Amino acid sequence: MPRTRVAAVADVPPGHMRLVVIGQxxxxxxxxxxxxxxxxxxxxxxxxxxxxxxxxxxxxxxxxHHWSFDVTTGACTSNPLAPKPLTVFPTTVEGGEVWVDLP
Ligand code: FES
Structure with a gap:
């Protein structure tokens, strides 16, 4: 999936997170x-x-189970034995909109 608009910046205030559903x-x-x-x-x-x-x-x-992940890299910060990192996506802001490069 190409670069996709996922939210308005105003929908995700600083310090917060938001779930969005894009297709599946x-x-x-x-x-x-x-x-x-x-x-x-x-x-x-x-x-x-x-x-x-x-x-x-x-x-x-x-x-x-309280594992923590760095959302900037996907690295697990609480368990050095974690089998794989969190998948993160390149994210940009343009004109007040949040765009994500989805696989
Ligand atoms: S499901 Fe176990 S730490 Fe997330």
Whole structure:
């Protein structure tokens, strides 16, 4: 899927995250002090919805087993043995709209 508009910047205030559904994909948009990021919604551990977790700074914490991920890179910051990172997507802002490059 090409570059896709996923939200208005105003829909995701600083310090907040928002779940959006694009076709079959669930994407989480994060506003970290005014910079926007995006990732898959599914936790790489056992599949919880990260949109139901907690965002602090640039780290989202999963609601189930509390693994944390850096939303800027997808790296797991709480478990060095995590089998795979969170999938993150290139995100840009243009004209007050949030655009994500989806696979
Ligand atoms: S499902 Fe997210 S940490 Fe286990």
């Amino acid at each position: 994909q669930k994407i989480v948009i994060y506003n970290c002090s005014g910079t926007l990021y995006a990732s898959e919604n599914t936790c790489p551990h056992l599949g919880a919805a990260l949109s139901e977790g907690v965002l602090i700074g640039t780290e989202v914490t999963c609601p189930w």
